[in-house]
Amino acid sequence: MSLQAMTYLVVGMTFALYIGIAIWSRAASTKDFYVAGSHVHPVANGMATAADWMSAASFISMAGLIAFMGYGGSVFLMGWTGGYVLLAMLLAPYLRKFGKFTVPEFIGDRYYSKTARIVAVICLIVASVTYVIGQMKGIGVAFSRFLEVDYNVGLVIGMGIVFVYAVLGGMKGITYTQIAQYCVLIFAYTIPAIFISMQLTGMPIPQLGLGSTMAGSEVYLLDRLDMVLTDLGFAEYTTQARLSYLNMFVYTMSLMIGTAGLPHVIIRFFTVPKVKDARSSAGWALVFIAILYTTAPGVAAMARLNLIETINQPDGTQLVYAERPTWIKKWEETGLLAFEDKNGDGRITYAADPEVNEAVKIDRDIMVLANPEIAGLPNWVIALVAAGGLAAALSTAAGLLLAISSAISHDLLKGVFTPDITEQQELLASRVAMAFAILVAGYLGFNPPDFAAGTVALAFGLAASSIFPALMMGIFNKNMNKEGAIAGMVAGLGVTLLYVFQHKGIMFIASTSFLGDMPENWFLGIEPNAFGAIGALINFAVAYGVSKVTAPPPEHIQHIVEDIRVPHGAGEAISH
Amino acid sequence: MSQKADYWKANLRLISLCLAIWFVVSFVFGIILVEPLNNISLGGYKLGFWFAQQGSIYVFVALIFFYANRMGKLDREHDVHEDKDV
Numbered sequence: 212m213s214l215q216a217m218t219y220l221v222v223g224m225t226f227a228l229y230i231g232i233a234i235w236s237r238a239a240s241t242k243d244f245y246v247a248g249s250h251v252h253p254v255a256n257g258m259a260t261a262a263d264w265m266s267a268a269s270f271i272s273m274a275g276l277i278a279f280m281g282y283g284g285s286v287f288l289m290g291w292t293g294g295y296v297l298l299a300m301l302l303a304p305y306l307r308k309f310g311k312f313t314v315p316e317f318i319g320d321r322y323y324s325k326t327a328r329i330v331a332v333i334c335l336i337v338a339s340v341t342y343v344i345g346q347m348k349g350i351g352v353a354f355s356r357f358l359e360v361d362y363n364v365g366l367v368i369g370m371g372i373v374f375v376y377a378v379l380g381g382m383k384g385i386t387y388t389q390i391a392q393y394c395v396l397i398f399a400y401t402i403p404a405i406f407i408s409m410q411l412t413g414m415p416i417p418q419l420g421l422g423s424t425m426a427g428s429e430v431y432l433l434d435r436l437d438m439v440l441t442d443l444g445f446a447e448y449t450t451q452a453r454l455s456y457l458n459m460f461v462y463t464m465s466l467m468i469g470t471a472g473l474p475h476v477i478i479r480f481f482t483v484p485k486v487k488d489a490r491s492s493a494g495w496a497l498v499f500i501a502i503l504y505t506t507a508p509g510v511a512a513m514a515r516l517n518l519i520e521t522i523n524q525p526d527g528t529q530l531v532y533a534e535r536p537t538w539i540k541k542w543e544e545t546g547l548l549a550f551e552d553k554n555g556d557g558r559i560t561y562a563a564d565p566e567v568n569e570a571v572k573i574d575r576d577i578m579v580l581a582n583p584e585i586a587g588l589p590n591w592v593i594a595l596v597a598a599g600g601l602a603a604a605l606s607t608a609a610g611l612l613l614a615i616s617s618a619i620s621h622d623l624l625k626g627v628f629t630p631d632i633t634e635q636q637e638l639l640a641s642r643v644a645m646a647f648a649i650l651v652a653g654y655l656g657f658n659p660p661d662f663a664a665g666t667v668a669l670a671f672g673l674a675a676s677s678i679f680p681a682l683m684m685g686i687f688n689k690n691m692n693k694e695g696a697i698a699g700m701v702a703g704l705g706v707t708l709l710y711v712f713q714h715k716g717i718m719f720i721a722s723t724s725f726l727g728d729m730p731e732n733w734f735l736g737i738e739p740n741a742f743g744a745i746g747a748l749i750n751f752a753v754a755y756g757v758s759k760v761t762a763p764p765p766e767h768i769q770h771i772v773e774d775i776r777v778p779h780g781a782g783e784a785i786s787h
Numbered sequence: 788m789s790q791k792a793d794y795w796k797a798n799l800r801l802i803s804l805c806l807a808i809w810f811v812v813s814f815v816f817g818i819i820l821v822e823p824l825n826n827i828s829l830g831g832y833k834l835g836f837w838f839a840q841q842g843s844i845y846v847f848v849a850l851i852f853f854y855a856n857r858m859g860k861l862d863r864e865h866d867v868h869e870d871k872d873v
Contacts, residue, residue: 282821285839289813292844296809301852302801304858418841422830449836450825460820487859494851501844508840627854768837777796777867 257495266607267349275578277511294470299493318560334677345666399599400703404432418733444563462741472679676746695758703750
């Protein structure tokens with residue numbers, strides 16, 4: 212069977228499975244739509260959270276970025292896992308005890324203010340839409356390759372599928388489909404990794420293979436990669452820092468606190484039966500995430516090595532362009548991979564020096580999808596990776612769209628502007644909001660601000676600087692009042708957005724960037740993707756300062772805070 | 788009331804301990820001290836690189852389960868657990 216037919220078959224089968232589950236468990240009431248009736252077991256919830264969490268950024272993009280960033284790529288690995296420690300200890304159990312549907316609802320109640328709730332909705336939408344842009348990039352890449360069309364066409368097809376998918380089911384549909392998606396994506400990620408690790412090192416476990424010697428030799432794989440890269444003029448893989456250690460520190464911190472501030476993940480912990488389960492659910496989610504995240508470094512290093520050895524063959528000659536393998540031709544059609552024969556010798560030269568380098572465009576986001584083809588694995592493995600990448604992108608896009616739509620229909624309309632709206636109208640409004648969010652994110656996805664994982668990192672920075680501090684202070688500081696929280700959120704989000712927009716362009720439209728996106732213009736050399744941690748610091752400082760000079764919160768609010776600190780008396784998630 | 792206050796203090800102590808470990812394995816071993824640690828090797832891995840790309844993640848998983856387990860005990864010791872009225 213040809214690769215394309217095989218891909219249609221595998222992708223089609225997995226889609227039929229998800230849609231089948233979505234229809235089987237179609238959301239009937241608003242409560243089911245948002246939180247699946249609070250009856251999800253911690254292990255099942257952990258698995259669904261993992262699928263929700265691991266998006267196109269983790270599956271399609273991250274290992275490709277690490278492949279080119281080497282040690283510097285560690286910011287993604289530590290940042291996107293370490294946040295769960297914060298979530299489990301600082302937020303999840305208390306928000307579960309509080310027992311509401313959405314993050315802005317908590318902020319509105321805790322800070323006894325509709326204004327606070329509206330500000331939280333705005334922060335949530337800004338962060339989530341940015342996140343969806345990253346997913347759209349990933350979906351566009353995957354569809355363009357497997358339908359053999361241009362990236363932009365792939366993106367439009369992806370938008371259509373996300374729309375049908377997210378609008379069909381609510382959270383309940385999504386919880387069960389996400390368990391199925393987790394299984395598909397983790398299988399799709401680890402199988403090729405095991406094959407490639409076997410090929411290169413003879414060790415089937417990629418986590419150990421990365422630290423092993425090359426098959427049939429005494430040289431360690433990482434040492435070999437370091438050597439090959441330095442020969443071509445690149446930085447050494449295992450020591451290449453991302454700009455500076457300070458930048459890496461801030462970047463990692465930003466991703467960690469962003470993890471704990473992203474509404475589509477937090478909302479997951481409202482669906483477990485008990486406070487106790489919220490703690491262990493975070494642990495289970497991280498177990499399932501860690502399986503992929505500890506495999507990714509192996510995938511990254513091995514993909515880079517295989518790519519180099521395809522172009523600079525081990526016998527010392529360079530790849531003849533006319534004899535290039537099929538995978539190169541197919542990716543060239545998408546516009547995401549390009550070569551230019553600068554010296555006219557008919558061979559491809561790959562080197563660090565831009566004057567000599569002929570691999571003029573290698574989009575990082577193609578690496579994971581191309582990896583099994585580069586390694587010459589069987590067609591069914593390649594098809595499986597496509598299905599896995601789409602599962603990752605779809606599940607996260609759906610979770611985010613749900614968070615966006617519930618913020619608009621539940622928090623803005625029902626909670627603030629039109630409280631007497633009926634359940635049907637609320638559901639309709641949430642679906643319209645989803646459709647609108649897909650259009651905006653899709654439109655911005657034609658010219659994404661960065662690779663998928665970079666775009667997603669921006670979203671984390673925005674969540675880190677706005678939502679996380681407000682939630683944390685709401686639980687750990689009894690005296691934090693509405694003035695402080697609102698000022699903090701506005702300052703944190705404002706500073707971060709300003710920093711991102713001045714370098715990346717207003718609304719990520721690059722031509723409107725008024726300070727170029729280059730290290731000389733960055734504050735202390737911190738890149739825009741990493742700035743969320745600084746924004747969060749500003750948020751904390753402003754909130755603390757303002758709360759000191761304004762009236763303390765009313766007594767009943769202080770009692771609420773005392774109450775959410777103890778598990779006793781937790782009911783189900785309720786609407787008010 | 789003081790029961791609740793004691794419980795909260797014990798919780799904060801536990802969180803501080805866990806977050807100290809969280810900080811050391813990622814930010815200290817993985818970033819700040821990565822260069823000296825890289826002089827030590829763990830199989831084919833340089834140790835600092837290993838913490839940044841593997842080790843820290845394993846420690847994070849262990850930390851959350853450790854915390855969940857200890858909190859479960861604290862809930863009962865201070866009689867604030869959820870099954871109280873059932």
